Amino acid sequence: MFSGRNLSFCAIGAAVLTSVFLAGVFVARPAIAQPMPIGGMGSVLDIGDEPGRISTEETVISDGPFARQMVFFRTTEAPGTVIIHTSERFLYIVQPKNRALRYGIGVGRDGFQWSGLVRISRKAEWPDWTPPAEMIQRQPYLPRFMAGGPGNPMGARALYLGETVYRIHGTNQPETIGSAVSSGCFRLANGDVIDLYARIPLGTKVVVRHGASI
């Protein structure tokens, strides 16, 4: 089953794909998963959106390197800034005195498409999900809109990045944290995205960085 699950739910639906930039992203990108510039740090898990897998609000990464923790982090960005290192699979909230609160993330194909600087433009609890058109094409039985809830692949919270289709969101597949996955943007375990959501106000600056590519 799920023969056509390699597609993203990063996009929030055809209706928003009006700008040239966004249209470019979707037109230029083939519908099939392709090798990503992930700096050779592990292979891509063929994991797509599995609507309905259940992960509760309590699910956090509590052990191992991808557990939420305070780390040394030297930056000129102001405390409170969010920095995402896609090749490392970490999201940092900058703290004073060369420190940052670090979360393990899963990075989807769309998360590697773009880097730059944006602000959190919207926050949502148990966000709704609008599968992108190409996903509907491959999985015609999908609803065109899915109200938020524990089975929704967007997970418990979403933080929307500027005017882009990119977002930081939860997941119903916490085991994918720390991996490159074939769909989604920047996903955290539900308990961790809830923690992040409480710390990050609207308007927070977000810097997304990839490793260099040859």
Place this chain on the structure above:
Amino acid sequence: MSTEARAFAGVLFALTISFASAVSAGTLDTVRQRGTLACGVNQGLFGFAERNDKGVWSGFDVDFCRAVAAASLGDPDKVSFVPLSAAERFDALREGKIDLLSRNSTWTLEREADLSVLFAGITYHDGQSFMVMRKPDVTSALELDGSKVCVQTGTTSQANLADFFRANSMKYEERPFPTPADALKGLADGQCDVLTADQSALYAMRLELKKPSEAVILPDVISKEPLGPVTRADDPAWFNVVKWVNFALVNAEEVGVTSQNATEASGSTKPDVRRLVGVEGGLGKKLGLDDAWALRAVKSVGNYAEVYERNVGTKSRLGIPRGLNQLWSMGGILYAPPLR
């Protein structure tokens, strides 16, 4: 000059000139004649130098040996590992028993001045840190005022501990223990709230706890313990080879060359990538190597990030955050001079 010709020249050189001691011969030529790199490593340190039951070595320091072998001999497996105690390591190097010491050794003035050795850079920035049980939810070393601190007696950690608390006008009660294992037990038993030791050691000790996730290692580092490879002071050419292998691995991470894409990197149009993999610049020859030296090193062990994550980072049980050992542009202080 081809590798063979160079080796032959080395043989001639060795035959025709007499030396005060074997160690003053060019180490690179000696290594080539012998066909293996003699690399001094720790006798057993989790994540840095370990030997499995089949006798195969692995670890952060071990990989550095392999990278140097790949660059200088063309084969990462042409290494004879020499396990050394802390006491014998520098003598072994000076006496020529090893060509290179890659054994979690701290770079200090005294060692370079007194021991006729040179540190060829820093591969790992370690430093003294603190481990607390998660319950008090301490996130900074500055919140440790009034703590009971477990520490191994007779170590620099004990002195650093005193300095740190005094400098920050904080009080503490010291709980000294003769061994690291005893100090750890002290923390687990609740005899102290905090355990202090070098950060890399704390991550290894945490794995010994019944529930490692209950202990938190604070991000603060209160001392400098820069670890790096060491060569004899009388061979600047070999010193350069070792030094630039380290820089090449760091630069490889910075420009995005990995063990996976190293081959296709030769087709890159980016000048810094092309110089690294040796299709431009002729840099290897300036080191007495061939131009694919760095490409081979990266292909063999990966770039700095790959070496780090595999041995002590996210892909190892230690799971030590990159911290200081992250690139200067990504939150750490790793900075390698350019390959040009």
Place this chain on the structure above:
Amino acid sequence: MTLSSKIVWPGAAAAVVLAATLAGCADTRQEGGTLMPGTMASAPPPFPQDKLLGNWGIASYRDEKDRKRTEAQARSQCKLPYTISRGPTDGIMMHVADDPQIHELKLKGAPGGKAYIGFEGPPGDPQDREVISFTENVIVMRFVDPDANSRYGTFVYVRCPA
């Protein structure tokens, strides 16, 4: 015309099924016997199958509180409609869960005014959809398979303007 939205859990018929199996009763067509796991006896469909034909906007929800806005969302999804057309042998062309292939399905009635959509056979099969409510322009249904149901939620179909 509205059907009752009574919930029938697959487990509810388990005792019956077990008894039937022990009795060696294997004829699924036998009148009055509920004989495949979860399935039930047939009855005339409570509404004509042709009422399902056409273009629909579809959306899903899990929590009853989301039902109203899900219906509104379904209405706005007519730009990407789900089309149900007539099949070659008297059925309707639709998908089942987790299969991108289109199939000819049937509207199947069951006792108590219930309705299912699925392959030819007794109603209530795990591959069926259960019709929870039906009006001319809004249909609510869900997958009978509990796993598919929990993953995709309850679907609202809203008829798109011609």
